[in-house]
Amino acid sequence: MAPVVAWALGTAAVALYRYLTADEQSADESPEYVNVAWSSSMSIGLPRVVTRRYVDDFLCKQSGFRRVRSEDGADQYFRGDESITELPAQRKVRWTDVPLLLDVRYHVGGSRCHIELRYAAPESMTFDESAKDTFHHCAKREYQRVFDMLPDGPPPWGEPSPSRPFGPGDDGDLALLGLSRTASWPQIQSAYREACLKFHPDRLRSQNLPAHLVDLAVRQFRDVTDAYQRLKQELGQ
Numbered sequence: 001m002a003p004v005v006a007w008a009l010g011t012a013a014v015a016l017y018r019y020l021t022a023d024e025q026s027a028d029e030s031p032e033y034v035n036v037a038w039s040s041s042m043s044i045g046l047p048r049v050v051t052r053r054y055v056d057d058f059l060c061k062q063s064g065f066r067r068v069r070s071e072d073g074a075d076q077y078f079r080g081d082e083s084i085t086e087l088p089a090q091r092k093v094r095w096t097d098v099p100l101l102l103d104v105r106y107h108v109g110g111s112r113c114h115i116e117l118r119y120a121a122p123e124s125m126t127f128d129e130s131a132k133d134t135f136h137h138c139a140k141r142e143y144q145r146v147f148d149m150l151p152d153g154p155p156p157w158g159e160p161s162p163s164r165p166f167g168p169g170d171d172g173d174l175a176l177l178g179l180s181r182t183a184s185w186p187q188i189q190s191a192y193r194e195a196c197l198k199f200h201p202d203r204l205r206s207q208n209l210p211a212h213l214v215d216l217a218v219r220q221f222r223d224v225t226d227a228y229q230r231l232k233q234e235l236g237q
Contacts, residue, residue: 036120036121036125036127036131036132036135037118037119037120037121038118038119038120038135038136038139038140038143039116039117039118039119040116040117040140040143041114041115041116041117042114042115042117042146042147042150043109043112043113043114043115044112044113044115044150045111045112045113046113046150046151047113048073048106048108048113051106051113051115051150052075052106053216053219053220054149054150054151054216055075055104055115055146055150056075057212057215057216057219058146058149058212059077059102059104059146060077061212061215062212063079063096063142063145064079064096065077065078065079065102066078066079073105073106073107074103074104074105074106075103075104076101076102076103076104077101077102077104078099078100078101078102079096079099079100079102080096080097080098080099080100081093081097081098081099082099084097084098084099084125085124085125085126086125086126086127087125087126087127087128087131087134087135088128088130088131095138095142098121098135098138099121099122099125100119100120100121101119101120101121101122102117102118102119102120103116103117103118103120104116104117104118105118117143117146119135119139119142119143121135149212173227173228173230173231174188174227174231176195176223176224176227177191177192177195177224177227177228177231178191178195179191185235188228188231188235192224192225192228195220195221195224196221196224196225199217199218199220199221199224200221201214201217201218201221204217
């Protein structure tokens with residue numbers, strides 16, 4: 001074989017090898033979904049319904065989540081820009097832009113409430129390793145914010161009763177006032193007056209409490225007032 005022909009064939013073989021190797025490397029280096037999720041749990045010395053209200057208020061009012069599902073002992077939230085399908089992205093992405101499902105579960109153990117938070121990206125998203133590590137870091141940091149927000153003890157105004165959104169029906173209205181279904185009308189009136197004194201916004205603002213605690217009490221005040229009005233109408237009073 002002529003030297004020139006041999007050289008040409010050798011050059012072509014090297015070029016073909018490099019082309020195929022480059023394709024294989026590109027495939028190996030492409031981002032893949034690798035079960036990007038992070039979870040942890042905490043324990044707090046508050047009733048489950050009080051803890052649940054604290055967490056729900058914090059996530060929806062201060063962290064940009066919206067609640068998409070609720071069931072007994074668990075809530076699911078969503079946040080983020082659904083147009084983002086991979087990380088790293090072609091543009092700058094903040095943590096609050098990342099599509100995110102947050103599952104929060106509550107368990108009662110003795111006098112304490114145990115809370116589990118699980119942050120997960122949609123399975124349709126793709127991540128490389130650096131983005132995965134950043135996801136875990138940001139999820140852990142946000143979890144810590146939730147933990148730091150929760151007081152490890154009863155609120156300054158006492159322990160609120162269960163809120164109506166998590167206990168619908170007449171029994172839920174009675175539970176808001178701390179009563180059972182056998183309660184009489186005078187007992188309902190007495191419980192309502194006590195709740196008004198406990199949660200009235202003017203009284204709480206005068207105590208210089210943190211704003212998020214006052215907001216929580218205002219919601220509780222509205223809930224018990226609505227429950228009282230429904231019971232009053234139901235009982236024909």
